[in-house]
Amino acid sequence: MRRRELLIGVGPSLGVMLLLLGVPLIYTIVWSFQSVKFGAPGDWMGLGNYARVLQDPTFHSAVLFTVGFAIASTAVLLVLGYALATLLHHAGRGRSVFLGVLLVPYVVPAIIAATAFSWLFDNSFGGLVNFILETITGEQVQWFTNTWANRGLILLAGVWLGAPFYMLVLLGALKGVPSEQLEAAMADGANWWQRQWYVVIPTLGPMFRFLALIGIMNALGVFDILIPLAPNAETVESQSVSLYVYQKAFARDQQDLGLGSAVNVLMMLVMFILVSPFVRNIYREVKAGTA
Amino acid sequence: MLRSHKAALFAASTLSALLVLTACGAGSRTGAQEVDAVACDFPAQEQEVEVNVLAYSSSATDPFTNMMVASCSKDGVEVKHAPIDFGGQYQKTATTLAGNTGSYDIIEMYSGAVPRYASTDTLLALDELFEKHREAYDFDQLSEAMLEGLSYDGKLYALPTQSNVFTLVYREDIYEEFGLDAPETYADVLADAEVIQAGGEIKFPVALPFADGTSTLFEGALASQGSTYVDPKTGEPTFLSPEAEKGLNALVDLVPYMDPQVISFDQPRVQQQLFNGTAAIGIMYSGRMADLTNPDLTQYSDGFAFAPAPAIAPGGKTSAILSVDGWSIPKNTKIDPDLLFRLMAASITEEAAEQALPFAYPSRDNVVTEHNTPYAAAVQEALSNGAGTPPMETWLGTMQGDTAVLIQQAIIGKSSVQDVLAEAQKIAIRTLSGAAE
Numbered sequence: 088m089r090r091r092e093l094l095i096g097v098g099p100s101l102g103v104m105l106l107l108l109g110v111p112l113i114y115t116i117v118w119s120f121q122s123v124k125f126g127a128p129g130d131w132m133g134l135g136n137y138a139r140v141l142q143d144p145t146f147h148s149a150v151l152f153t154v155g156f157a158i159a160s161t162a163v164l165l166v167l168g169y170a171l172a173t174l175l176h177h178a179g180r181g182r183s184v185f186l187g188v189l190l191v192p193y194v195v196p197a198i199i200a201a202t203a204f205s206w207l208f209d210n211s212f213g214g215l216v217n218f219i220l221e222t223i224t225g226e227q228v229q230w231f232t233n234t235w236a237n238r239g240l241i242l243l244a245g246v247w248l249g250a251p252f253y254m255l256v257l258l259g260a261l262k263g264v265p266s267e268q269l270e271a272a273m274a275d276g277a278n279w280w281q282r283q284w285y286v287v288i289p290t291l292g293p294m295f296r297f298l299a300l301i302g303i304m305n306a307l308g309v310f311d312i313l314i315p316l317a318p319n320a321e322t323v324e325s326q327s328v329s330l331y332v333y334q335k336a337f338a339r340d341q342q343d344l345g346l347g348s349a350v351n352v353l354m355m356l357v358m359f360i361l362v363s364p365f366v367r368n369i370y371r372e373v374k375a376g377t378a
Numbered sequence: 379m380l381r382s383h384k385a386a387l388f389a390a391s392t393l394s395a396l397l398v399l400t401a402c403g404a405g406s407r408t409g410a411q412e413v414d415a416v417a418c419d420f421p422a423q424e425q426e427v428e429v430n431v432l433a434y435s436s437s438a439t440d441p442f443t444n445m446m447v448a449s450c451s452k453d454g455v456e457v458k459h460a461p462i463d464f465g466g467q468y469q470k471t472a473t474t475l476a477g478n479t480g481s482y483d484i485i486e487m488y489s490g491a492v493p494r495y496a497s498t499d500t501l502l503a504l505d506e507l508f509e510k511h512r513e514a515y516d517f518d519q520l521s522e523a524m525l526e527g528l529s530y531d532g533k534l535y536a537l538p539t540q541s542n543v544f545t546l547v548y549r550e551d552i553y554e555e556f557g558l559d560a561p562e563t564y565a566d567v568l569a570d571a572e573v574i575q576a577g578g579e580i581k582f583p584v585a586l587p588f589a590d591g592t593s594t595l596f597e598g599a600l601a602s603q604g605s606t607y608v609d610p611k612t613g614e615p616t617f618l619s620p621e622a623e624k625g626l627n628a629l630v631d632l633v634p635y636m637d638p639q640v641i642s643f644d645q646p647r648v649q650q651q652l653f654n655g656t657a658a659i660g661i662m663y664s665g666r667m668a669d670l671t672n673p674d675l676t677q678y679s680d681g682f683a684f685a686p687a688p689a690i691a692p693g694g695k696t697s698a699i700l701s702v703d704g705w706s707i708p709k710n711t712k713i714d715p716d717l718l719f720r721l722m723a724a725s726i727t728e729e730a731a732e733q734a735l736p737f738a739y740p741s742r743d744n745v746v747t748e749h750n751t752p753y754a755a756a757v758q759e760a761l762s763n764g765a766g767t768p769p770m771e772t773w774l775g776t777m778q779g780d781t782a783v784l785i786q787q788a789i790i791g792k793s794s795v796q797d798v799l800a801e802a803q804k805i806a807i808r809t810l811s812g813a814a815e
Contacts, residue, residue: 126476210637211650231642232790318589318642322786337469340494340775 118348125342136349146350148324149331152238153307154357156327160245161302165295167246168253173283175254176261193251201312204244231318237325241316245309253298260294261287293372300365307358328354413441413733415449418724420717423454427713429721431459432474433486434467438665439703441734442539443486446725457721475500480710484718487536487706489527489767490774495706496530497772502707503533507719515723524741527702527767536704537722538741540734542663543687543757543765544591544598544698547670549658550683552580564599564628564688564697567659571635574658582637585657586629589644592785593778595661597768598697599625602690606769607777607806615806617781617799626795628690630788641786652676661687663701667753668736684756686763698765704741773809780805 119136121129140146171189175182192200206212208230221227230240264287272282288295310329313320320326321334328350336347429450433443447457462470467486474480475495487495495501508517524538548561552574561567567584574583586595600606605621608614616622637643643651649666651657653676673679686696705722707715724730731740736751746754768774781802788798 124476125472210656211643211647211654227638229638232639318644319783319786321783322641322790322792334779337472338465340779342472 115348115351118345119352120349121345123344123348125344129345132345136345137353139346140349140353145321145326146328146331149326149328150357152325153309153328154361156238156242156245156309157303157306157361160242160249160306161299163242163246164249164253164302165298167250168257168298169288169291169295171250171254172257172261175258189254190251192248197248198311198314200248201244202315204247205240205315208240231316232323234323234325237317237323241309241313241325244312244316245306248312249302249305253302256294256298257291260291264290293369296365296368296372300362300369303361303365304358307354307361413444413448413730416445416724416727416729418446418450418452418721420450420453420455420720423717425454427455427717429455429457429484429713429718430482431457431484431486432462432467432470432482433459433484434464435461436464436665437669438540438542438734438738439486441738442705442725442730445730445733446484446721449724449730450721455717455721471495475708475710478710479712480708482708483711483713484722485706485708486539487528487704489700489702489770490778492528492530492535493770493772493774496533496535500709501535502709502715503535504537504707504719505534507716508534508537510716511719511723515727519728519742519744520726521741521743521761523700523761523766524702524704524743527700527770528704528706530770536702536706537719537726538702538704539726540665540738540740541700541702542665543700543739543760544594544661545664545667545753545756545760546685546687547652547660547662547667547682547753548685549652549678549681551678551681552658553683560683560685561659561688562685563692563694564631564690565692567688568631568635571632571659575635580656580658582635582640582656583658584632584635585643585648585651585660586632586636586640587643587645587648587662588641588786588789589647591645591662592641592782592789594699594701594768595629595697596625596781596785597778598687598699599628599690601699601764601766602688602695602697604695607774608769608771608810613810615803615810617803617806622799623795625690626785626788626799629785630795633789633791638790641789652678652682664739664753664757665737668751671736671752682752684753686756686760686765696760696763696765698760698763700761700765700767702741702767773812776812777806777809780809 118129120131120133122132122135123129175185175189178185195203206214207216208214208228210217217227217230228236230236268286268290269282272286277285308329309327310333313325313327313330317323317325317330320330326334332347332350335343335350431443431446433439435443443459447459451457468491470482471485471487471491474482474485475498485501487501492501496503512518520538521541524541525534527541528534528536528538546561546567548570553560553570556570556573556577558570558573559566561570571583574580588595597607600616600621603621603625605616605619605625607616609616609619633640637651637657645662645666648657648660648662649669652660652670655676655678667682667684669675670682671679687698689696705725707718707722711718726741728742728745731742731745732750734740735746736753739746739751739754739757743758746758748754768778784793784798784802784805787793788795793801
């Protein structure tokens, strides 16, 4: 392909990307050093926003929750997605039915799914799970006001919503595992666990790394599901960084766009630190032609 | 991606079943009311004028919005309104008022937001238009308290449509069963709750809206003792005052009689508790009370009675807080303000106000009676007993937002009342100094 054809082909989308990503990014960085209100030019304040954010215990709590959620949800999703994909890979006639059931949360908008999910744990709206748990244990779990119960609820919802994607991708990838290698392993006496550990999982390695990358990036931006699942997110320390930004920049009377921008810049750094090992590996694999 | 139609059908069925399952007990709500158009007089427009209205949807605000759309879309004017929730209105108000041009020509405004927008010169002061049309629209009938609740620095910034007053609702049938009198103070509520809980049928008799009303409950507790967030004499926050401690303690004392997750209850959820019969006493804005008397929504619709929000001490003022809603005109609109004012005024005429009953407590409160509005007496008593708006100051929203989280921590026992108030005092001082800059 000639350079001119490449430019014609790639140029428009590159231009749109620069416009939609580059310009807001530049504004975000500039505003992070300013005091900015809606409709007014910003006032330069140097590192003031960063100092305020880094001294705010609510922000520390939001970062800890967000990073913890990203790591936990990604790990659970990888394991669960792999388990479901493996089950479906070996399923017979019922595969379509199971696939249909598992895809239900994937086709519902996250905010609606999370709201419906929250009602399962809310006595005011039926609270089916509460009813079952109380019948079995005699105890009521304070899903919305106990810090760890609420975090667990958010993790459950995140996993319920994300599992179908992981399962689908890994189900597709499982079809690419060479049957010769599996047969050879069986001939060598490898049991099921050994075949998974020494053949299947290493073969799917690049796909796991890709999914981990996507999972961490998605989870670091967790926001919409918290609206129904954590109505008092700040009080019970289940506030994500995105929700913190929303509260500071949009939801309350401060409407502090500068502070929100500073948090976003800091989160880009956190995201860079968390995903860089995965990006480096994926890049190496692509370069080596193994992905 | 589904492999077969069978799978797709199964997925759809499962989805439906899941939604039905999770919706158990969710109930339904009244939608936007149908209205009969009223007179809306303005000079015929030579060119087509499109008037965009920003107003959140609720059973109390919809009658006025619908009235404007139904009555004033004529003679070259088209009034447009898209449904939106309160959060959406909050954000869109900030963005549409931010620049030289905006997306909306009439904006629904409420007491708490007036100082912020009036002080930044983004809303049109309506005094001249109000005087010009006073006689034609009989504005002398409008409630003085509601006009006051939409004024800032002596100027009127919105034309009041209706008001909400924090009001107490209780199950009269249960009260009669236990021989209790209507509660007048928080101590009464506490004692009544103890009796009802001991009766064994209702585990947590009290439901308060801490998720969206913590600051209003606390402000009400202060107001009941003649106090507010800031001492007007010294200009200092009052979180370390005996009134603040007594007020917060009154709320914390109710904890054993409220659902352990009460801080996650917003007003719809308090309503739901009352609908379900899992609570017998609640405090909410009056605009939510009409739903409780709707037999389609609850089997206990005949059992509810209403009273002013309880006082902190016997003989004290009600802890009711007033919030007034109204129509405002953004300064950046390109449409003639006189035309916009006429549309706004048409939506709050006496005939229009009558149609808003009982969902709203309209600014023409002369149309409200106990027969057409079951909670009328409670609101009227609260207003005559001095229920007013929170301080109409630019720092109010920030103060409310930052201290509400702390108060919630006291409710769930995460921090002591003393620690919460000490921390709130520090935050309040910071908020006031930030507002002064």
